[in-house]
Amino acid sequence: MTLQTIADRVGVSRMTVSNAFSRPDQLSPTLRDRILAIADELGYVGPDPAARALARGSTGAVGILLTESLSGAFADEVATTFLGAIADELAPTGLGLTLLSTDTAGGVVPARDVAMDGALVYSCDPESTAVDWLLRRKMPLVFIDQVPADGVPAVNVADRAGARTAAQHLVDLGHRRVGIVTSGVRGRHGMVSPGDMIDGYVGSQRLSGWLDALTPAGVSPAIAREPHGDPESGYQAARLLLSAPEPPTAILCFSDALAQGVVSAAVDAGLSVPEDLSVVGFDDSPAAARMRPPLTTVRQDIHAKGHAAAAALTQAIEAAKAGTPGPAEHLCLPAELIVRASTAPPRA
Incomplete structure (x- = not known):
């Protein structure tokens, strides 16, 4: 079944049938509906996507690279x-979103092999080979929660300032015994010192912000680090901190998910939050x-970050098509402390 088959049946040119699928504005609604009805009757599903992408020089899809497994992201x-x-920002553009992982099972490297018009790099290890492949392909990119790079648009949050507050x-x-719970695949786990941590750009920014406020106050925090960022990891890290001879009276967490586990560990240890232990998260997720x-917790505007990243990528794609790339903007969104009931002065 081809475009010509339908054209012969309707009595129009092959180009007219093609326009019915790819450029509907070129036809009257009546003619287009007639062509699509005949195509449906004959079982024709439309032009081959691969051939159409080759002809247009565009795939109609953009990728988003996630370091963690896709199941973990969901x-x-x-x-x-x-x-x-x-997805909301991309919807009016007609661009589809392709999820990319760093998994290379079967010899397939998504960042190298998947056809796309551009990609978002979200909170990835800067040493990831997948990031390197995307850079080598010289396609339009936007970095999110990454170290800003020359020539690449970036969207970040004021993580250091938020952690400092x-x-x-x-x-x-009045807290002077403070713990920190964080996570990261690379580097040491368990009880660590700041020099042992390898947590990427966001982790290093938040650690610097915490220390900006704690060090001048004479506070040397105890740090527990787990390989994952889920509540169970927060639970295990909190158990380490709370088992110390002088346990913390307050714990700062890299994320709200870790904070959930910290609160659960405190309750299971017979402690009351915030009377015995104050807990602070980061992100202001719906669960907070x-x-x-x-x-x-520290609020970052997740919706604004997603919209800004997608808008920056669509602009970069259009500029690349026109051959007029502009300056790469580095956007930093604010972070705001939201005080709720999980913090209070330490017991006398």
């Missing part, structure tokens, strides 16, 4: 909210306000 409310915001909040409440007690 279990994270922050990640799914972010992906939803990207969170730590200062605890210092102002639902927790008991509601979680003090």
Whole structure:
């Protein structure tokens, strides 16, 4: 079944049939509906996508590279909210979103082998070979939660400033025994020192922000680090911190998901939050306000980040098509401390 088969049946040119599928504005609604009805009757599903992409020089799809497994991303409310915001921004453009992982099973390297017009690089290890492949392909890219790079648009959050306000909040409440719970695949796990941590751009920014407030106050935080960022990992990290001879009276967490586990560990240890232990998260995920007690956290506008990243990528793609690439903008969104019931002064 070909375009010519339908053209002969309808009595129009092959180009007219092609326009019915790819350029509907070139035809009257009546003629287009007639062509599509005949195509449906004959079982024709449309031009071959690969051939059409080759002819147009465009695939109609953009990728988003995730370092973690795709199943892990869908279990994270922050990640799914972010992906939803990207999809909303892309919808009017007709571009589809292709999820890319760093998995190379079967010899397939998605960042190298998948056809796409551009890609978003979201919170990835800068040493990832997948990021290197995307850069080598010289396609339009946007970095999110990454170290800004010359020539690549970037969207980041004021992680350091947000973490600083969170730590200062605890210092102002009177806490001097403070713990930190974080995560990361690379580097040491368990009880670590700041020099042992290898947590990428966001992790290093948040650690710097916490220390910006804690160090001048004479606070040397105890740091527990787990390989994953889910509540179970937060639970295990909190158990390490709370088993110390002088356990912390407050814990700063890299994310709200880790904070959920910290609160659970405190309750299981017979502690009351915030009377015995203050807990602070980061992100202001949908779960933060639902927790008991509601979680003090640092809010980043996840929707704004997703919309900004997708808009920057579509602009970069259009500029590349026109051969007029402009300056790569580096956008930094604000972070705001949201004080709820999970923090209070330490017991006397």
